Amino acid sequence: MLNFQFCSPTEFLFGRDTESQTGECVRKHGGTRVLVHYGGGSVERSGLLGRVLSSLDAVSIPYFTLGGAVPNPRSGLVYEGIELCRRESIDFVLCVGGGSAIDSGKAIALGIHYDGDFWDFFSGKTGAPAHPILPVGVVLTLPAAGSEGSTASVITHEDGMFKRGYNIEQFRPRFAVLNPELTYTLPSYQTACGVSDMMCHIFERYFTNTPDVDLTDRLAEALLQAIIYAAPTAIREPNNYEARAQLMWAGMLAHNNLVGVDREQDWASHSIEHELSALYDVAHGAGLSVVYPAWMRYQLDHDPMRFAQIATRVWGCDMDYQHPERTANEGIERLTAFWSSLGLPVTFAELEAKPEDIPALAAKTALGPDGLLGSFRPLDVKAIEAILRLACR
Amino acid sequence: MLNFQFCSPTEFLFGRDTESQTGECVRKHGGTRVLVHYGGGSVERSGLLGRVLSSLDAVSIPYFTLGGAVPNPRSGLVYEGIELCRRESIDFVLCVGGGSAIDSGKAIALGIHYDGDFWDFFSGKTGAPAHPILPVGVVLTLPAAGSEGSTASVITHEDGMFKRGYNIEQFRPRFAVLNPELTYTLPSYQTACGVSDMMCHIFERYFTNTPDVDLTDRLAEALLQAIIYAAPTAIREPNNYEARAQLMWAGMLAHNNLVGVDREQDWASHSIEHELSALYDVAHGAGLSVVYPAWMRYQLDHDPMRFAQIATRVWGCDMDYQHPERTANEGIERLTAFWSSLGLPVTFAELEAKPEDIPALAAKTALGPDGLLGSFRPLDVKAIEAILRLACR
Numbered sequence: 001m002l003n004f005q006f007c008s009p010t011e012f013l014f015g016r017d018t019e020s021q022t023g024e025c026v027r028k029h030g031g032t033r034v035l036v037h038y039g040g041g042s043v044e045r046s047g048l049l050g051r052v053l054s055s056l057d058a059v060s061i062p063y064f065t066l067g068g069a070v071p072n073p074r075s076g077l078v079y080e081g082i083e084l085c086r087r088e089s090i091d092f093v094l095c096v097g098g099g100s101a102i103d104s105g106k107a108i109a110l111g112i113h114y115d116g117d118f119w120d121f122f123s124g125k126t127g128a129p130a131h132p133i134l135p136v137g138v139v140l141t142l143p144a145a146g147s148e149g150s151t152a153s154v155i156t157h158e159d160g161m162f163k164r165g166y167n168i169e170q171f172r173p174r175f176a177v178l179n180p181e182l183t184y185t186l187p188s189y190q191t192a193c194g195v196s197d198m199m200c201h202i203f204e205r206y207f208t209n210t211p212d213v214d215l216t217d218r219l220a221e222a223l224l225q226a227i228i229y230a231a232p233t234a235i236r237e238p239n240n241y242e243a244r245a246q247l248m249w250a251g252m253l254a255h256n257n258l259v260g261v262d263r264e265q266d267w268a269s270h271s272i273e274h275e276l277s278a279l280y281d282v283a284h285g286a287g288l289s290v291v292y293p294a295w296m297r298y299q300l301d302h303d304p305m306r307f308a309q310i311a312t313r314v315w316g317c318d319m320d321y322q323h324p325e326r327t328a329n330e331g332i333e334r335l336t337a338f339w340s341s342l343g344l345p346v347t348f349a350e351l352e353a354k355p356e357d358i359p360a361l362a363a364k365t366a367l368g369p370d371g372l373l374g375s376f377r378p379l380d381v382k383a384i385e386a387i388l389r390l391a392c393r
Numbered sequence: 394m395l396n397f398q399f400c401s402p403t404e405f406l407f408g409r410d411t412e413s414q415t416g417e418c419v420r421k422h423g424g425t426r427v428l429v430h431y432g433g434g435s436v437e438r439s440g441l442l443g444r445v446l447s448s449l450d451a452v453s454i455p456y457f458t459l460g461g462a463v464p465n466p467r468s469g470l471v472y473e474g475i476e477l478c479r480r481e482s483i484d485f486v487l488c489v490g491g492g493s494a495i496d497s498g499k500a501i502a503l504g505i506h507y508d509g510d511f512w513d514f515f516s517g518k519t520g521a522p523a524h525p526i527l528p529v530g531v532v533l534t535l536p537a538a539g540s541e542g543s544t545a546s547v548i549t550h551e552d553g554m555f556k557r558g559y560n561i562e563q564f565r566p567r568f569a570v571l572n573p574e575l576t577y578t579l580p581s582y583q584t585a586c587g588v589s590d591m592m593c594h595i596f597e598r599y600f601t602n603t604p605d606v607d608l609t610d611r612l613a614e615a616l617l618q619a620i621i622y623a624a625p626t627a628i629r630e631p632n633n634y635e636a637r638a639q640l641m642w643a644g645m646l647a648h649n650n651l652v653g654v655d656r657e658q659d660w661a662s663h664s665i666e667h668e669l670s671a672l673y674d675v676a677h678g679a680g681l682s683v684v685y686p687a688w689m690r691y692q693l694d695h696d697p698m699r700f701a702q703i704a705t706r707v708w709g710c711d712m713d714y715q716h717p718e719r720t721a722n723e724g725i726e727r728l729t730a731f732w733s734s735l736g737l738p739v740t741f742a743e744l745e746a747k748p749e750d751i752p753a754l755a756a757k758t759a760l761g762p763d764g765l766l767g768s769f770r771p772l773d774v775k776a777i778e779a780i781l782r783l784a785c786r
């Protein structure tokens with residue numbers, strides 16, 4: 001167990017009709033001129049955007065709107081948002097949508113008072129920000145990225161289509177409104193992609209070399225079990241409040257670092273997936289459902305007992321004490337079958353990705369300064385290629 | 394699943410040597426004149442108090458000390474602390490110790506800028522405070538009460554020995570320093586009492602009538618499993634860092650409401666126990682290990698399947714699908730045997746409590762305005778007596 005600091009100060013408002021409190025929340029957290037940032041037309045069509053704007057009107061807070069955040073959100077809109085916020089003296093960024101709108105809003109909040117290019121932080125050119133970052137609030141419509149409670153933002157730069165993440169404590173939203181009813185209209189494929197995304201946020205923390213992390217292991221397993229139980233219901237019955245609610249809260253807890261505080265974390269699969277998303281513009285969760293089982297098969301022999309633990313505790317596999325690796329393998333097969341059953345791709349072909357792109361994908365993946373990726377068993381470019389080839393089967 | 398708000402903004406510094414950062418934390422959170430509040434002489438003898446004061450010296454923050462917080466902390470010391478803080482224009486309360494020092498410090502922080510008697514809030518005479526409450530910081534030495542991350546304070550008024558709890562969001566500490574090494578010197582009995590205390594914080598939330606709370610059920614079960622696994626090691630090997638660390642973090646998570654956000658909670662056993670503590674001055678955890686199994690036996694027929702769930706998932710009992718109540722009962726027996734194995738009392742006699750006091754204890758227990766206690770199956774005075782009689786067996 002490692003020393004750690006943990007502070008998750010976001011105020012969560014969870015439940016039916018909570019979006020009507022958005023204006024009050026903005027005021028409570030100091031917003032006086034607001035950028036309302038969102039994605040596609042669905043929040044307009046559903047009437048959600050109108051209700052959020054009304055709640056700002058009700059507390060007499062002026063706002064400016066900026067739509068257009070797309071999945072794998074782009075740098076272009078971030079630059080546009082920064083310009084708009086500077087011009088209008090914005091002091092609070094309110095994101096209405098899923099991970100794309102939130103991540104894009106966080107990047108805007110980071111860039112406004114920075115003299116240089118906000119991308120300096122994502123590219124690693126610049127260290128911790130010394131300038132003020134605007135507070136961010138969230139009205140969530142898609143449980144997946146966990147950005148509503150996390151320190152993370154992931155942006156794709158259009159010049160070269162590099163997808164990069166950046167993590168700072170200041171990115172944790174001041175408040176997040178989570179109404180499960182807002183997710184009823186999500187298509188089943190998007191729901192499923194959210195499920196794989198949140199499960200992978202847990203896996204990235206679960207597969208660690210840090211010993212003596214029993215408590216956070218068990219919390220991670222609890223989250224996974226609850227997600228696995230709720231997901232099929234949410235897909236079969238899109239208006240099932242309880243299943244939607246379980247997924248919505250689980251998605252936040254999967255990524256606010258509750259289950260990762262005390263350990264070395266991996267994140268190799270996320271980096272590998274980022275290149276798939278950037279090249280093919282596939283949903284992040286769909287890329288992950290292809291990459292992660294391959295990563296697991298590649299890494300199994302590094303620590304078969306950890307894979308056996310998750311297989312028994314989460315998937316209910318019988319432990320084969322003579323051949324733990326068989327149990328370990330069975331857990332990976334159960335995961336793959338589960339994701340397939342939700343309609344997710346689990347092979348390169350199902351993702352419509354091309355095996356011939358593998359060398360380029362591996363070459364483009366962002367490595368650490370030591371030329372390696374991840375911490376569980378660090379990967380070089382050859383290992384990344386091997387994982388992508390395993391994903392083709 | 395109920396609508397909820399959740400905000401746990403405390404900054405946690407967890408691990409070895411973290412107490413050296415106390416002064417920095419006080420400064421970061423705005424303290425300029427500090428009351429350092431602690432309990433008995435052990436924090437002086439161990440050198441911890443000296444190290445904490447040195448860290449305040451290092452950042453040139455003046456402080457005043459007030460020791461003497463006892464288990465089941467008393468109103469007298471709270472009044473004394475309030476006077477001292479007013480006289481010295483204190484703006485930050487730093488608590489060094491366990492639940493007693495923290496709860497007492499919280500009550501002092503509440504009382505300083507209140508014109509009336511701080512007890513008005515604990516007695517229910519006054520509603521939510523409209524005056525400013527001082528920020529509180531913590532250096533924890535005993536994982537048990539969870540006060541380092543909770544909204545709660547429990548104080549015993551010496552005029553009548555009434556023990557009453559009060560909960561407000563402002564009671565959540567600004568920061569908490571958690572170094573498991575500081576718990577090495579805890580006697581095994583105190584360690585065990587901490588274990589039963591944190592387990593009961595989970596039980597009070599677990600036994601609920603709110604349906605569809607799968608995720609928080611599983612998180613609660615995860616915490617319980619980790620505590621049950623670590624506790625015997627911590628008692629057998631007091632200097633086992635990893636076991637001490639698991640208990641320390643679990644104790645916080647057991648009571649910051651992570652596992653209770655979405656549900657009706659009970660808290661009857663805590664109220665019943667408060668009267669035991671007040672009358673016999675027994676450790677809170679020891680009173681709970683006597684009261685809770687009796688409460689469970691009394692309540693089993695209200696929802697046998699919930700008791701069966703915890704028996705199978707936490708205690709590993711086989712589910713008897715024909716007779717779920719047998720599985721349910723077995724879970725209670727396992728709990729009782731576990732607490733006994735840690736050296737905790739589980740009967741009235743082991744607590745040296747007297748059956749003839751039962752009517753008085755029941756009569757004194759604080760009931761709701763409707764004359765009932767708890768929510769799982771609300772208790773009247775006769776039911777409280779019945780539970781206390783079950784505790785005699």
